[in-house]
Amino acid sequence: MAWKTLDDMDLAGNRVLTRVDINVPVEDGQVTDATRMERIAPTVSDILKAGGHPVLLAHFGRPKGQRVAEMSLQPLIPALEKALGANVVFAADCVGPAAEAAVAALQPGQVLLLENTRFHPGEEKNDADLAADMARLGDIYCNDAFSAAHRAHASTEALARLLPCCAGRLMQAELSALEAALGAPKRPVVAVVGGAKVSTKLELLSNLVEKVDVLVIGGGMANTFLAAQGIDVGKSLCEHEMAGTVKEIVEKAAQAGCELLLPRDVVIAWEFKAGAKNEVVMADECPADAMILDAGPKSVAHIARAFEQASTLIWNGPLGAFEIAPFDAATNAAAAQAAQLSKEGKLVSVAGGGDTVAALNKSGAAADFTYISTAGGAFLEWMEGKVLPGVAALS
Incomplete structure (x- = not known):
């Protein structure tokens, strides 16, 4: 220290x-x-x-x-x-x-x-x-x-x-938790990265694929990863112009031995509002007039298995449009699984970032995570591998 x-x-x-x-x-x-x-x-x-x-x-x-x-x-x-x-x-x-x-x-x-x-x-x-x-x-x-x-x-x-x-x-608690999660973690390490856009988390993704064993991609950015594979994501939130960058991240992950987990099935709807009519389809079956708003139950089961095999979990960003039910289901289920494993002492779980804290609090799982960071930008920059001036000055 x-x-x-x-x-x-x-x-x-x-x-x-x-x-x-x-x-x-x-x-x-x-x-x-x-x-x-x-x-x-x-x-x-x-x-x-x-x-x-x-x-x-x-x-x-x-x-x-x-x-x-x-x-x-x-x-x-x-x-x-x-x-x-x-x-x-x-x-x-x-x-x-x-x-x-x-x-x-x-x-x-x-x-x-x-x-x-x-x-x-x-x-x-x-x-x-x-x-x-x-x-x-x-x-x-x-x-x-x-x-x-x-x-x-x-x-x-x-x-x-x-x-x-x-x-x-x-x-002290923040630095100790982050050191345990990324500095010298107990392996295997799983990271969950969700959120709307790949473009806002490029440095984070590039750093994590070299640091973790499994990287779960969720939220709107998962649509961009699916689209980069040639999958039609309909009217979903998606950065089609980021396809080349996504392919570079996928290649970097393969070289580093990091497994990428993308949605296998998804929850689709034709409008984004509470209680909207929705269906579960396979990730490559989104109709042209629909949008992907959450990960499906098969995807959640896949994520849960990754959590069960892991020793350390880092979480930043929701798996779906968690603000509105029923599109919070995947985030809630995965969070509950991580919380239970943490409570049983089988998993060290560290989470942070504005939307992440809100989503985990909403799910009711936050209290059983090992550590929830109240920091936003600082948490992200640490995960990106950057030196934080306020921390460096204490040395």
């Missing part, structure tokens, strides 16, 4: 500048999903228990270096206090006199939330002077925002190089 954790730091009496991601959804001034706040609670709790003073750095929205009242972090405090179980005080800036006064006034047991880092143009430019101003507010830097680690920003990258630094509990 190249990075330190909170256990390696002397926190007592020290100001711990802690980068968190509390970029949560808000409607009518109320936080509608506090998951990201809840996930940082162990870090804040451990800092407080050790006698440290947590000073939280965070962004909210995309103010583009301007002060935007609607993107202030102050309204998040009631939800944050509930999630952390601690008294949270606020500073109207993340640097300068207001921040310095708030840090100086911080009492034992209190948590300080600094204003939106992105109110400063230097944040997204990874400005050294802004990072230096932030560094003056703390004695130790702790990064607990894996979901922002793929961005080289002042509060995620430059700041880590100015203070003794470590990973927070969430960052």
Whole structure:
């Protein structure tokens, strides 16, 4: 492990500048999903228990270096206090006199939330002077925002190089889970990659075919793979122009000894709406006026067998149009199988990405996965084999 954790730091009496991601959804001034706040609670709790003073750095929205009242972090405090179980005080800036006064006034047991880092143009430019101003507010830097680690920003990258630094509990858990899934996994390794378009996951697919033993292709991108084989997919979502690229991925997989699992049978419909008339047909039997909206039961059984033979599973993206029943059936069934194997200790299952988390939560299977990442872009870039600036800086 190249990075330190909170256990390696002397926190007592020290100001711990802690980068968190509390970029949560808000409607009518109320936080509608506090998951990201809840996930940082162990870090804040451990800092407080050790006698440290947590000073939280965070962004909210995309103010583009301007002060935007609607993107202030102050309204998040009631939800944050509930999630952390601690008294949270606020500073109207993340640097300068207001921040310095708030840090100086911080009492034992209190948590300080600094204003939106992105109110400063230097944040997204990874400005050294802004990072230096932030560094003056703390004695130790702790990064607990894996979901922002793929961005080289002042509060995620430059700041880590100015203070003794470590990973927070969430960052530690994310990195440990991803290392277990892709770094040094127990084999065989199966990856599920779904979603609408091949074009958005080219680097991911190219990296995975060299890292995993079986690659399950689902969602709209499976249609593109089928079409590249000369199969008529009717009116299905499909990137026909990606046929050449798909053939290259198939060839690369063959050379690497990675088995590709494409749908054997599919669920088709003539309109995309809840409860639409649908049929199950073989993958090469989609009528010209219909569209493929999910994988069929034979495909799910094939995927389930791959899961049973695997030791490690990485999942990114649904197998069908999971948002609307009955086109969530394949995702739900495969997720339930992965969850059961994980619960029995037979499978290490790691999943992440926005649609993935939503689909697994909807299926009811998420709780029994080994690890569900709350990160979107960072999770994907890690799976693509890229170096994440926020993680590299901790080394």
